[in-house]
Amino acid sequence: MTIWSVINSLTFRYIAKYVVVLSASVFLLLAALYAYISYGFFTELSESILDEQETLAVIYAGQSIAGVEQYVNDQLTAPASGRFYYLVTDGSGQRVAGDLNEVPRYEQFRGGWLGFQLALLEWGETVDVDFLARPMDLGGDYTAIVARNYADVTAQASLVIRTLFRAMIATIVLGMVGGFLSATSTLSRVERLNRELSGIIEGGPEQRINVDAQKGYVRELAEIMNSLLAQSEGLLRGVKTVSDNIAHDLRTPLTRMRNQLEQLRASERGDTALALNDIISECDDILGTFNALLRISSLETGGLYSGSAEVPLDQLLADVVELYEPLAAERDVALTLQMDACPAVAGDRDLLFQLFLNLVDNAIKYTPDGGSVVVRAAALVGFGARIVVGDSGPGIPADQHGNVLRRFFRIESSRGTHPGHGLGLSLVQAIVTFHRGVLSLGDNAPGLRVTVDLPQLSSRRK
Amino acid sequence: MHVLLVEDDETVGRFIVEQLQQAGHECTWKVDGVSGLAAARSDSFDVIVVDRMLPGTDGLTLLATLRNAGLTTPVLVLSALGEVSDRVEGLQSGADDYLVKPFSIDELLARLDVLFRRVASESSAAQTELTVADLRIDLLSREVTRAGQPISVQPREFKLLEYLMRHAGQIVTRAMLLEHVWGYHFDPQTNVIDVHISRLRQKIDKGFPEPLLETVRGAGYRLGDAPVDAQPGTSTDSVSQ
Numbered sequence: 295m296t297i298w299s300v301i302n303s304l305t306f307r308y309i310a311k312y313v314v315v316l317s318a319s320v321f322l323l324l325a326a327l328y329a330y331i332s333y334g335f336f337t338e339l340s341e342s343i344l345d346e347q348e349t350l351a352v353i354y355a356g357q358s359i360a361g362v363e364q365y366v367n368d369q370l371t372a373p374a375s376g377r378f379y380y381l382v383t384d385g386s387g388q389r390v391a392g393d394l395n396e397v398p399r400y401e402q403f404r405g406g407w408l409g410f411q412l413a414l415l416e417w418g419e420t421v422d423v424d425f426l427a428r429p430m431d432l433g434g435d436y437t438a439i440v441a442r443n444y445a446d447v448t449a450q451a452s453l454v455i456r457t458l459f460r461a462m463i464a465t466i467v468l469g470m471v472g473g474f475l476s477a478t479s480t481l482s483r484v485e486r487l488n489r490e491l492s493g494i495i496e497g498g499p500e501q502r503i504n505v506d507a508q509k510g511y512v513r514e515l516a517e518i519m520n521s522l523l524a525q526s527e528g529l530l531r532g533v534k535t536v537s538d539n540i541a542h543d544l545r546t547p548l549t550r551m552r553n554q555l556e557q558l559r560a561s562e563r564g565d566t567a568l569a570l571n572d573i574i575s576e577c578d579d580i581l582g583t584f585n586a587l588l589r590i591s592s593l594e595t596g597g598l599y600s601g602s603a604e605v606p607l608d609q610l611l612a613d614v615v616e617l618y619e620p621l622a623a624e625r626d627v628a629l630t631l632q633m634d635a636c637p638a639v640a641g642d643r644d645l646l647f648q649l650f651l652n653l654v655d656n657a658i659k660y661t662p663d664g665g666s667v668v669v670r671a672a673a674l675v676g677f678g679a680r681i682v683v684g685d686s687g688p689g690i691p692a693d694q695h696g697n698v699l700r701r702f703f704r705i706e707s708s709r710g711t712h713p714g715h716g717l718g719l720s721l722v723q724a725i726v727t728f729h730r731g732v733l734s735l736g737d738n739a740p741g742l743r744v745t746v747d748l749p750q751l752s753s754r755r756k
Numbered sequence: 757m758h759v760l761l762v763e764d765d766e767t768v769g770r771f772i773v774e775q776l777q778q779a780g781h782e783c784t785w786k787v788d789g790v791s792g793l794a795a796a797r798s799d800s801f802d803v804i805v806v807d808r809m810l811p812g813t814d815g816l817t818l819l820a821t822l823r824n825a826g827l828t829t830p831v832l833v834l835s836a837l838g839e840v841s842d843r844v845e846g847l848q849s850g851a852d853d854y855l856v857k858p859f860s861i862d863e864l865l866a867r868l869d870v871l872f873r874r875v876a877s878e879s880s881a882a883q884t885e886l887t888v889a890d891l892r893i894d895l896l897s898r899e900v901t902r903a904g905q906p907i908s909v910q911p912r913e914f915k916l917l918e919y920l921m922r923h924a925g926q927i928v929t930r931a932m933l934l935e936h937v938w939g940y941h942f943d944p945q946t947n948v949i950d951v952h953i954s955r956l957r958q959k960i961d962k963g964f965p966e967p968l969l970e971t972v973r974g975a976g977y978r979l980g981d982a983p984v985d986a987q988p989g990t991s992t993d994s995v996s997q
Contacts, residue, residue, distance in 0.1 A: 542767065546771045549775060553775070553779075571973060574974050577974075578974050582860075585858045601842075613940070616912065618948060620955055621948050647940040648940070655948065
């Protein structure tokens with residue numbers, strides 16, 4: 295299981311999405327809360343400035359500019375944090391009172407509000423502090439600016455934003471790690487299920503998933519799959535039984551019919567006799583198909599080869615090639631046998647002969663006149679022998695390789711052009727499986743290459 | 757001929773009986789080893805057909821008992837494919853032929869015919885020369901002549917010809933040829949044997965007015981004329997290729 299496969303898994307993606315959406319919504323919620331609180335704070339701040347201005351206005355009205363001066367100077371001795379800053383100027387712009395030296399570069403806001411930055415000495419350091427200010431006419435050419443810094447608010451803001459950001463990062467990282475871990479565990483369960491299912495595909499429909507090894511909902515899934523498998527196995531067996539029964543039961547009346555046709559033909563002459571010949575050979579074809587079908591199914595249901603006979607392949611393959619030499623010569627097909635030293639394989643001599651006879655028969659049948667068919671045998675270390683039958687015919691497209699092993703399946707292009715009932719390779723497959731061997735089809739570039747691996751007696755698994 | 761069939765499978769049994777009777781043979785059918793053994797001892801049959809797997813006494817035990825009792829009637833053993841590798845065991849128990857299910861009824865009929873006739877020709881087994889019409893082969897020098905003219909054949913063709921001549925006038929199936937000439941036992945279901953036959957025919961029949969080697973449609977081949985007592989079920993028709 296690679297990291298990539300975990301990240302790609304459904305569980306991880308689901309959790310990742312969830313984490314992202316969750317942190318985004320938490321962020322939005324907190325941001326909205328912050329905006330609301332800041333707005334409240336600024337409202338309060340500006341109201342306090344307006345109040346202070348009103349105070350100044352009242353003092354000016356009562357005690358003129360000297361009173362204002364007195365008041366401002368009193369205020370300046372108050373603790374620095376949270377207090378007001380003042381600048382009272384006369385008509386010529388000269389400062390009369392206050393601790394702001396002059397009007398700094400400011401930004402003009404709505405409703406006569408100003409904003410500026412000022413370097414203040416704080417804890418022995420000059421710090422740029424944001425101010426909110428409002429100028430007012432006191433009367434008699436006097437102007438008063440009342441300002442108040444909002445460093446606290448910005449500090450709070452940046453603190454909140456930093457905290458939010460860190461919390462989000464932490465949430466995402468923790469969420470992803472959690473997601474990764476839970477995806478890994480889910481994935482390993484799913485992977486085990488996959489492995490078991492692949493094993494079933496290879497091993498045959500009678501196999502089942504080991505339910506006891508699964509937990510939770512995967513176990514439930516495994517149970518459902520098992521009942522599904524049981525169902526399809528039953529259906530499959532039903533279909534096989536039905537087709538075998540059909541073949542078995544139809545053989546009797548068909549043979550009877552064929553014999554009656556024979557008797558009829560004995561007394562006929564000319565065209566009728568010829569027509570009867572055709573019908574009889576049709577009957578023979580059908581009977582041949584039935585026999586092949588029954589043969590395959592008895593191979594498939596009869597268990598695996600358990601005898602201890604050993605078949606030397608050199609003699610067997612030489613016999614097959616010798617048997618086919620006249621036919622190959624007639625078609626001008628070069629039929630050659632390349633025999634490396636290889637061990638005798640475990641199996642039934644007649645069945646193995648039939649296996650290679652079918653393969654060579656097919657190879658020659660589908661190879662155009664003047665082509666070549668090569669039978670090659672070599673040792674397969676640790677297993678037994680590998681026999682390859684390659685032809686120079688049209689081959690079989692890779693996507694059809696699985697299909698041609700099915701009963702009655704014939705490549706569309708070979709229907710009508712080559713005789714046969716579409717059981718040859720099925721029989722080959724059945725014989726190979728019966729011997730615990732492996733059959734595979736490949737491209738011979740050009741042509742079809744059939745590879746048969748057969749075990750020797752000593753390497754046969756129990 | 758009179759055939760004893762010992763077969764427990766009802767469908768197969770009824771089928772064989774029916775086909776044997778249609779081919780003009782007499783057939784007695786027993787469904788288990790014990791009654792089969794009793795029948796074989798009490799009556800005289802030309803050929804016995806025994807299924808390998810039987811309830812009670814199995815086919816091979818029955819066969820061994822018969823042989824121990826000195827009965828020499830030819831026996832053909834039928835077997836399902838699962839027991840295919842036990843063929844040698846079957847023949848060692850005294851079977852004269854062995855046929856794996858499923859088989860075609862022609863195959864069974866041809867084999868029974870051969871078994872039946874072999875008894876008659878047993879006495880001439882030691883001959884060194886075989887003759888069919890003007891075709892003659894010498895088993896020692898391995899020379900083939902027709903009407904005195906020498907014909908050169910390859911070793912396999914000689915074997916093929918020898919088998920055909922030993923069963924002159926009888927139908928031999930492709931499976932029987934594959935079995936006795938090549939040494940493998942199954943129904944090839946392909947035309948590969950036909951090519952060998954037509955090669956042989958080229959050598960022994962070409963240039964002679966009377967063809968000897970016939971293809972018996974749907975069944976197999978026959979060298980020489982059919983005997984006058986040919987059965988209706990194995991009616992023949994020569995088709996020259």
